[in-house]
Amino acid sequence: MVVKKGLQFSAAILACTVLAAPSHAYLDPGTGSIILQSILAGIAVAMGVLRLYWYRLKAFFSGKTSESEQSDSKDAEIRNES
């Protein structure tokens, strides 16, 4: 269920986005790279959401608030998964 919610959340984030303003890019990023990045980003967001639930679960058992758990591991948020 957590996974489902995570995916819904990431889908929502992706869905409510609009075209990014083109910058002065002189490089063709390539269709493969762009589609791949959009897939990887979806996974990254889903992982982020999973982690959020994980902290909440940990907080529930440790008695700490989920917010303080999260700020404790703010750095780890990006670094834990690759």
Add this chain to the structure above:
Amino acid sequence: MSDVSAEAGSFRDRRGRIFYVGNRVLRTVMPLAVADFDFVRGSGLVNDLVAEQKLVGETLLEPSILAGHGGGAHYVLEHPRLPFISYPYEWSFAALKAAALLHLDIQQAALKKDVTMTDATAYNIQFVGPQPIFIDSLSFQRYTDGEYWAGHRQFCEQFINPLLLRSVNGIPHNAWYRGELEGISAQDLSKLLPWRSRLSWNVLTNVFMQARLQNNSVSTAAIDKAKARKLPRIGYEQILYGLRKWIAGLEPKMDSKTVWQDYASDNSYADEEAQNKRRFVADFTRAVAPKVFLDIGCNSGDYSIVALENGAELAVGFDFDHGALEYGYRRAVGESRNFLPLHLDAANPSPNQGWSQTERKGFQERAKGDAVIGLALIHHLAIAKNLPLKEVILWLVDMAPQGVLEFVPKNDAMVQRLLQMREDLFADYDQDTFEKYLSSCARIVKSENVSASGRILYWFDRG
């Protein structure tokens, strides 16, 4: 100003280009790039990176200095001139990996300051000794929330795929890279990697999936859909972090018989011949005090290190053996030596190539030093590769006004081994002829017999 010339390799990005005024290196910043330039400098990123020696320094000059040449530049910057220019197809695996990690470190630091990079070309990185440094100070622009990493594909082609070729298949990247110039495509590499490499998530996504998605069969609708999405910042950060962690762990695939220690010269300190050579090179270096010391046939850099210990500022070594280069690079990093070992096939050095055949300069144009040595080298070229002895000597003498060359006589065990399986066609390969050829283009300052077999070192001066 009459002696202004534009750098032939600096034309892709219309936001500015490099000019040389005499010995100075100047960069124009065109009006198109000014908003990004001001934002990036305002963010403090450039100062931070320069202070950490990750980015080449810059000083703002009066744009009038390039009047008539800069084509309406808004700013003109001056960069310090780098002592030696090298290309990714000359780097060892460890050097290419260090360059890849530097690129990612800069991207990560940039993103924290709302800055991103316009490209990910390996040619934007140079080496000072074994330390990589980023040289394109116009590769930065303001980050727009949700934007994709424009340089991802280029990063894969110019860094990841060449590293994988060596790491997974055991094939050094140099020859392929030199042929393609822009790196190795995911489509090509995906045909070469073994099936089991798909088990790695990073290889599966960055090589196999990207190759598949790059394929023309992807529908326009799918492309539009991907373009319409944004890349959330956390996704961007994750991609960079994941790649950095992965690349940091890549190592060259080793032949089961090769170990780095085989390249360590464990007998060189005891060996009398090596002692004599070290002393000769030390005396020579102290007398010449070269800024740039070229070591052709450097192996893992023993004599470059002697030169550095005796007053040379930078040693650039060249060798054919990928294992020796790998060991030499690791050694330079480990011992903090200002030594950069590069790949060179002396019988086929890097040519002038790229657009208009001026974009990337050939070895001969760049290999100019204050001193050059060619030890235990000439017999390999003249005998094993059949290169004319006189031309080999001229080629080496042309690289620096002073140098040391070694003559290895035919009765030496090394030469005997080269001649073991073939006819001796080398009538002019003897000491007298060697001296005659060397004297025709330089003065012999000093010579010394350094071994029982009659190996002779010649210190020449063509100044």
